Amino acid sequence: MKHKWAFLAIAAVLAVGALAAHDTKADVRYTDLAATGDSGVKGSAVLITLPNGDLEVWLRLEGLKPGSGMYANHIHFNDAGDANCKAQNGNKILGLKDAMAGPDGTALAYTRIPAAQVPAYPKGTTYVNLHANSPQAVGPSISCSDVLTIKLGQR
Numbered sequence: 097m098k099h100k101w102a103f104l105a106i107a108a109v110l111a112v113g114a115l116a117a118h119d120t121k122a123d124v125r126y127t128d129l130a131a132t133g134d135s136g137v138k139g140s141a142v143l144i145t146l147p148n149g150d151l152e153v154w155l156r157l158e159g160l161k162p163g164s165g166m167y168a169n170h171i172h173f174n175d176a177g178d179a180n181c182k183a184q185n186g187n188k189i190l191g192l193k194d195a196m197a198g199p200d201g202t203a204l205a206y207t208r209i210p211a212a213q214v215p216a217y218p219k220g221t222t223y224v225n226l227h228a229n230s231p232q233a234v235g236p237s238i239s240c241s242d243v244l245t246i247k248l249g250q251r
């Protein structure tokens with residue numbers, strides 16, 4: 097839990113910085129990932145759109161098998177704008193940095209995507225999805241969260 101608070105504190109500082117710029121693009125979203133099925137993997141994600149349009153994503157996970165390697169994770173969306181965890185219908189993705197399971201089963205992944213590479217996000221609903229890393233490198237969902245929560249920035 098201690099780590100989670102440190103994680104959120106860092107994210108909060110970044111969020112305040114983004115909002116202080118008073119730019120119309122600034123936007124912060126926070127969401128909790130829930131285990132898919134019986135994976136036991138959950139976590140938190142903070143998504144920050146900076147004033148220049150860059151997207152920063154901070155993802156923290158817990159409940160992974162200790163030292164079990166790298167896990168692919170993405171923001172999923174679709175043309176219809178109705179992507180969600182339950183349907184797993186986000187056929188388009190924004191790739192995030194792989195998350196590396198530490199000896200305590202937690203992982204922290206930070207990704208910054210330049211504005212020019214964020215053309216379609218966010219359109220409608222999206223979700224952050226963590227994938228199993230076996231038997232294939234990018235397996236089915238093991239933890240997921242719909243991203244439709246808070247928007248603190250002025251639009």
Ligand SMILES: [Cu+2]
Pocket residue numbers: 169170171172189225227
């Ligand atoms: Cu994915």
